[in-house]
Amino acid sequence: MQKLKAAVVTPGSFFIPSGRSSSVERVVEQMIPRVPEGFDIRIYGLQEPDHPVIGSLDGGIQVYRLPGGARYASGIIRSLKEWKPRIIDVQNRPFLASRIKLAVPDAKVVTSIHSLTYISPPHADHRNAERILQSVDRIVVNSVYLEKELGVRYPSLKNKISVNPLGVNLPDFIPRYNPHSEALRESKLLDRGWQGRRIVMYAGRLLPIKGVHHVLTALPKLIQDVPDVMLLIVGSPFYGSGRRTSYEAHLHDLAEPYLNHVTFIPFVSHPSISYWYHLADIVVVPSAEGEAFGLVNVEAMASAVPVVASDAGGIPEIVEDGVTGILLPQASLDSELAPELIRLLSDEQLRRSLGQAGRLRVAQSFQWKHTAERWHEMMQKLVLQ
Incomplete structure (x- = not known):
């Protein structure tokens, strides 16, 4: 035929x-x-x-x-x-x-x-x-x-x-919370001088609609309660381009007082992004309304990393609140993001539970x-x- x-x-x-x-x-x-x-x-x-x-x-x-x-x-x-x-x-x-x-x-x-x-x-x-x-x-x-x-x-x-x-292609992502994976992660952190740091990661384009500024606004409170926190911002305004924007400059200005706690990683090609997810303790997705799906959510969950996200657009179809991550109302990101990140960073068992449930959900549906x-x-x- x-x-x-x-x-x-x-x-x-x-x-x-x-x-x-x-x-x-x-x-x-x-x-x-x-x-x-x-x-x-x-x-x-x-x-x-x-x-x-x-x-x-x-x-x-x-x-x-x-x-x-x-x-x-x-x-x-x-x-x-x-x-x-x-x-x-x-x-x-x-x-x-x-x-x-x-x-x-x-x-x-x-x-x-x-x-x-x-x-x-x-x-x-x-x-x-x-x-x-x-x-x-x-x-x-x-x-x-x-x-x-x-x-x-x-x-x-x-x-x-x-x-x-x-x-996602599940084998592309190394899941957290098994002995081999954690040993590999510790080696990566040691290579970068980040041993002992608890890492909050943002991955995606640096656009206002993606809400990266909310994470930087939460940073002073995070540092106060979790002094070893590191915010990892992976991405650029444009795919594969080094062009700068006023919004990107604004993000760097917000980070300037906290350079020991913020690292910007320019655009990372897709095969390499799993390296950075593997380092994260939490992935944050503070998008505004209009986020249709958000591949970063399933990529983080495939890595067994819990997601703290806004309830924008299609994100609630991926992230189950209290099961694979935490969903926050968009209007309350500035007030609720820091407390939720602190709560998760302070509770390794909760992070493990959410992360493992996220990996299972991806395996079954995404x-x-x-x-x-x-x-x-x-x-x-x-x-x-």
Whole structure:
């Protein structure tokens, strides 16, 4: 039996495969090679100098690379018309999905929405966003939060939306709290001169919406009650770029009086991020409203590290309050974040319990193989409609 052709179109912002890519490209390169048998899948992505136009990922999935910028969409459409896939999944670019549907009307076109960014101003007003989303055959989102947001904004689309949560590759993350792991961690801490330090970690982009300033605001109280605390801030404003922003400068200003207690680590490529999770006692995710999913939550939990997070967006779908971490109301982060961090830093048994429960939850519900299996099922159903 001939396999069904399926194209997966990335935004064209980052080269694949690349540890320096955004979360959208990472979703594709982690999920698609794990999709069960049944589809002949081709990925479209950005071309870069000194790399072949056609590459491959694990499992033999072909990656077709095209010039970026204004030529990206037209190049993809030409290739799709020639290849004639039955399914086209366009990742996080709904306007491109609509354009492809117009150009390749016989295909089933899906738009996978990773956040509200590209269906909100300045990218799209309400009317245009609704028109674009109406034009495609299916909308896939990564959280129930996004599903509800789209349903409220565009009630006519409710029956078009499916939810497919994201995941991790569990073996990539070393879990805390077993003898071998703890010995390895102590060796890493010794190498860095951080032995005896209790480490609170933030990982992600340095953007106001991510709430990094809340952690630095809590730092004086943390130091007062936990003098050996170290705040580890891993990330940059942009993926793989050293450009500075006024917000990043503000964070450094907040940290200036406490340099013995704060370490900034610039952008870390994805294969290397597990090193830093392994050092953490707590991972803090103080995001503002609009955080659709937050891969950092499942990555921390995969490392058996408890998460202290805001209750923003889709985070409560991942972090179980009092079971795998602590959820705090966004409005009370400035008053409640420090006391909760102090409580956890002072109770190793609680950290262990939350962390181990988080690892188990990820193993059961948030692995890339789960995401890939759901994608496979969704696409098969769509073909039959």
